[in-house]
Amino acid sequence: MGETLLTIKNLSAWYSEEKRMLSGFSFSLAEHEVAGLIGLNGAGKTTFLKVLSGLLPTFRSDGICFSGSPVDFRKQDFKLCRYTVFAEDNSFSYFTFREYLAYVCAAYGKSVPDVSELVQGFHFEEYTDTLLRELSTGNRKKAFLITAFALKPRLLLLDEPVNGLDFQSTEYLYQQILGYKEYGTVLFSLPCRVRSCLCCWSGFIPSGAGKLKATCGTIHGNMWFRW
Secondary structure, eight states: OOSEEEEEEEEEEEEETTEEEEEEEEEEEETTOEEEEEEOTTSSHHHHHHHHTTOOOOEEOSEEEETTEEOOTTSHHHHTTEEEEOSSOOOSTTSBHHHHHHHHHHHTTOOOOOOHHHHHHTTOGGGTTSBGGGSOHHHHHHHHHHHHHHHOOSEEEESSTTTTOOHHHHHHHHHHHHHGGGTOEEEEEEEGGGHHHHTTSTTOOOOOBTOOTTOOOBOTTOEEEEO
């Protein structure tokens, strides 16, 4: 395992005082690591990724560090190090995939890469010039996933990325996730119904409900695993 990339101590997050989703959660991610979280709907997986993505300001912690230095998730320097694909995303509806890819690459200060292999792997050849609003849920998800893997950020966050995907694309997604360690770190969430297929992977390591390594925080009913 590489050097520590991200550490969070005693994270709590909420939408309101009556709707507290995370409580006292601590965890760490290493450079060039793949880590995942399985849990029921409403267990806090998306909330956690929203915090990391700078989209949920209602949280507190005892310390957050990225590459050994304190970090603000909403600052531009951190934003340029991470990219998030959410389970449901209807943004950029009037962009085609190619327009969206060009926009994101420009925002991250990168040239547009060759994505032909990713497009073929996700069986997306027919939709590269279609408006995102006209795509099915699965194909819209593919557009964002292709962008994510093409961008190659240091920290890639994927919220239930298999939702809406066909079987072949799901298999290809898993290959891309496992191979991403060459470029950076992946943190992704999955619903409980896909746990059985992950148990067939040699790298599947259940570490107890709501615990990552030696942490003592909880995310209700969630299970961490890492590769």
